[in-house]
Amino acid sequence: MRAKVNFEAIYLVFVFFFLIWASVANLWDHRIKHEFPFAYMASDTFQHQVRADSIKQMGNYKYEAYYICAGYKDCVGFYPPLMYHLDVILSYISGLEIYDVAYLLVFIVIGFSAMIFYLIMRKLNKHIAMIGLPLSLLLFSRGPTTGPGPYALITWGSWPLIFGQFFLICFFWSFSNFDLKNSWIFLAVFLSALALQHQPELAFAVFFVILMIGLWLLKKELNLSKIRNIIIAGVVSFITSVYFLIIFKFTFTKGNVIKWFSVLKTTTTDQTLYLSNFGIIILFIIVGIVLSFFILKKKFSLPIFISLFMMCVGFGNYIGLERHAFKTRCLWPIYLSLFVGISIYYLVKSLTRKWNIIYSFSLAIVLLLVFGGVIKIPKVPYSQRFTSSGIMDKYHWDAFRWIRDNTKEDAKVLFLYGDIYNQDALLRNIFRVPHMVDIKEYISALKNKTIKRNIGIDILGDHHGVYYAYRKSLFDFGFHAEEMGRDYFYNTKRDICNFDYIVLDKVSRQDVLAKYNILIANELLKKEFIRPVFDNGVVMIIKNNNPGEDCIAEETRF
Amino acid sequence: MQKKQDSNNEIKKEIRLLMLILIVSILALKILFFREELLVITRLILAFFWVFIIPGYIIMLYWKEKLRFYERLIIGVGLSGAIIGISSYYLGLLGVNIKYHTIILPLLYILVGFIFVFKNKFFQKKIREDKNNES
Numbered sequence: 001m002r003a004k005v006n007f008e009a010i011y012l013v014f015v016f017f018f019l020i021w022a023s024v025a026n027l028w029d030h031r032i033k034h035e036f037p038f039a040y041m042a043s044d045t046f047q048h049q050v051r052a053d054s055i056k057q058m059g060n061y062k063y064e065a066y067y068i069c070a071g072y073k074d075c076v077g078f079y080p081p082l083m084y085h086l087d088v089i090l091s092y093i094s095g096l097e098i099y100d101v102a103y104l105l106v107f108i109v110i111g112f113s114a115m116i117f118y119l120i121m122r123k124l125n126k127h128i129a130m131i132g133l134p135l136s137l138l139l140f141s142r143g144p145t146t147g148p149g150p151y152a153l154i155t156w157g158s159w160p161l162i163f164g165q166f167f168l169i170c171f172f173w174s175f176s177n178f179d180l181k182n183s184w185i186f187l188a189v190f191l192s193a194l195a196l197q198h199q200p201e202l203a204f205a206v207f208f209v210i211l212m213i214g215l216w217l218l219k220k221e222l223n224l225s226k227i228r229n230i231i232i233a234g235v236v237s238f239i240t241s242v243y244f245l246i247i248f249k250f251t252f253t254k255g256n257v258i259k260w261f262s263v264l265k266t267t268t269t270d271q272t273l274y275l276s277n278f279g280i281i282i283l284f285i286i287v288g289i290v291l292s293f294f295i296l297k298k299k300f301s302l303p304i305f306i307s308l309f310m311m312c313v314g315f316g317n318y319i320g321l322e323r324h325a326f327k328t329r330c331l332w333p334i335y336l337s338l339f340v341g342i343s344i345y346y347l348v349k350s351l352t353r354k355w356n357i358i359y360s361f362s363l364a365i366v367l368l369l370v371f372g373g374v375i376k377i378p379k380v381p382y383s384q385r386f387t388s389s390g391i392m393d394k395y396h397w398d399a400f401r402w403i404r405d406n407t408k409e410d411a412k413v414l415f416l417y418g419d420i421y422n423q424d425a426l427l428r429n430i431f432r433v434p435h436m437v438d439i440k441e442y443i444s445a446l447k448n449k450t451i452k453r454n455i456g457i458d459i460l461g462d463h464h465g466v467y468y469a470y471r472k473s474l475f476d477f478g479f480h481a482e483e484m485g486r487d488y489f490y491n492t493k494r495d496i497c498n499f500d501y502i503v504l505d506k507v508s509r510q511d512v513l514a515k516y517n518i519l520i521a522n523e524l525l526k527k528e529f530i531r532p533v534f535d536n537g538v539v540m541i542i543k544n545n546n547p548g549e550d551c552i553a554e555e556t557r558f
Numbered sequence: 559m560q561k562k563q564d565s566n567n568e569i570k571k572e573i574r575l576l577m578l579i580l581i582v583s584i585l586a587l588k589i590l591f592f593r594e595e596l597l598v599i600t601r602l603i604l605a606f607f608w609v610f611i612i613p614g615y616i617i618m619l620y621w622k623e624k625l626r627f628y629e630r631l632i633i634g635v636g637l638s639g640a641i642i643g644i645s646s647y648y649l650g651l652l653g654v655n656i657k658y659h660t661i662i663l664p665l666l667y668i669l670v671g672f673i674f675v676f677k678n679k680f681f682q683k684k685i686r687e688d689k690n691n692e693s
Contacts, residue, residue: 013579029593112636119632173633189637189640
């Protein structure tokens with residue numbers, strides 16, 4: 001018996017590190033520490049990194065950092081905070097930069113999500129769980145060709161959702177251990193964590209509880225102990241999360257409304273996964289689902305119910321859940337792994353008289369190699385192993401760090417065109433309020449062979465549908481973005497002579513824009529009070545020592 | 559007495575297993591991230607153990623009789639992450655700088671875990687004594 005348990009434990013340790021190998025170890029070029037945010041593929045990744053960095057800097061998350069909030073210092077910390085706090089704590093102790101720790105933790109959490117779901121599947125059958133677990137590798141698969149897939153969920157920065165799914169799986173685990181003494185503790189802790197991490201998953205959890213109560217009522221299994229557990233867990237989680245849920249109610253829900261019963265069949269913008277993306281594995285999933293109904297007919301099985309439930313949530317795009325449903329599908333490699341396990345287990349079992357754990361282990365290893373892309377089989381998806389430095393590079397990062405370390409807090413910083421600057425959350429890494437020229441207007445001026453002193457300049461920040469919310473009282477919030485109007489931030493011509501620093505790229509994939517940047521810089525540098533303060537060949541920063549003074553003609557033709 | 563001895567032996571065995579997992583984790587990460595310095599990896603793993611593994615493991619000892627070691631270990635990671643993350647948010651709002659949470663919170667929950675386990679044992683012993691007295 002002891003040997004068996006150890007065998008299973010070794011398998012779990014092996015799978016966990018296999019998941020790390022198939023994903024982050026390759027993506028990060030087998031390095032943990034990097035000189036700049038490495039493999040950050042989209043603006044959202046920087047959004048989370050900067051927010052965690054700002055919490056580290058401020059010491060708490062009462063307020064949003066002013067450079068995230070267009071310069072306002074009273075914006076309430078509106079984003080679900082749990083993940084950021086863990087990032088900061090781990091960053092302090094490990095000595096690693098936030099940008100490394102925050103990203104790494106996402107992969108670790110994914111690994112543990114798979115492990116915890118294994119524990120849930122194990123309640124049905126240990127061998128099914130072992131065989132099903134390798135499907136989790138498809139979390140790092142390409143997914144649809146028409147848009148981003150599961151791996152992009154990670155590399156594009158849907159990190160709060162991944163943490164939310166992790167706590168949702170923990171919540172499911174606590175439900176599968178409902179008979180434990182004081183099991184309400186798990187329910188309360190994980191419901192609270194969901195409330196402070198990602199609310200769509202909280203809604204799924206609450207809906208799941210309602211379904212379970214209905215099911216218990218039908219089966220006449222709803223007893224006092226269950227009611228007591230749920231009530232205590234509900235009350236405790238409400239107390240521990242009410243402060244943040246008030247903020248959530250008055251900020252996030254304002255700009256993010258669910259259009260119930262609207263149908264959205266496909267997406268090209270949200271990360272998702274379609275059943276067809278499983279290739280021929282879909283056959284195993286379908287057979288697994290059919291067999292599951294036979295199992296359910298005999299005896300209720302919570303693991304099957306959970307898998308079916310999360311599969312249905314993934315189809316929520318047909319009832320208005322839109323991106324929440326599409327993104328949930330990215331986690332199907334975990335949730336549907338049970339069906340793959342069931343079908344393969346019963347298929348092989350029908351060929352053999354007595355099952356041995358070696359069979360499960362051997363099948364699992366083969367599946368790991370297949371889904372890990374070591375053995376490639378046509379029509380079978382596999383995890384994408386690649387290395388990429390992502391959007392950021394050392395040149396830009398050094399320039400951002402220079403601004404962070406050498407300028408006053410209220411310095412006005414303007415970015416001219418840069419290839420990477422359209423992913424604007426990365427600009428917050430200067431820890432100053434970023435301003436950026438309106439690119440359309442900028443290109444139009446270039447086409448007209450002019451340099452304009454007054455040009456459309458955006459004040460950037462994360463209004464994220466919450467309109468730079470600030471708190472007036474416990475239940476009363478104001479919104480800077482509404483008070484000032486959208487035009488103030490995005491459609492206003494501003495004088496480039498009013499900025500303390502101007503950041504420009506000297507190198508670009510569009511050479512003509514880089515040359516235009518340099519032309520403007522040279523024109524500005526004709527004034528003695530404007531001097532270059534940083535130049536690494538790729539990025540140049542010039543300082544205006546007399547902001548507000550005439551630094552350039554109203555319109556210069558070239 | 560024998561039962562207590564067995565329980566202590568089991569915990570000792572589990573601590574040895576934890577140490578083994580710690581070493582295996584360091585070695586595994588060193589292989590996977592072979593371009594990284596061993597010191598960086600060791601510190602990262604120790605940090606992860608301090609925040610996610612140890613508090614969760616100790617709290618989960620309360621359910622030792624019902625759950626296997628590795629099940630407690632794995633779910634303990636979720637439990638630690640949840641309670642430390644939530645507490646850190648509120649402690650920050652109360653004015654305690656997050657840099658102090660790195661020590662305070664894991665330590666607090668390790669302590670809570672021990673109290674939890676001790677109380678559980680104390681009550682179980684009391685119930686056993688009461689039953690003995692009744693009989």
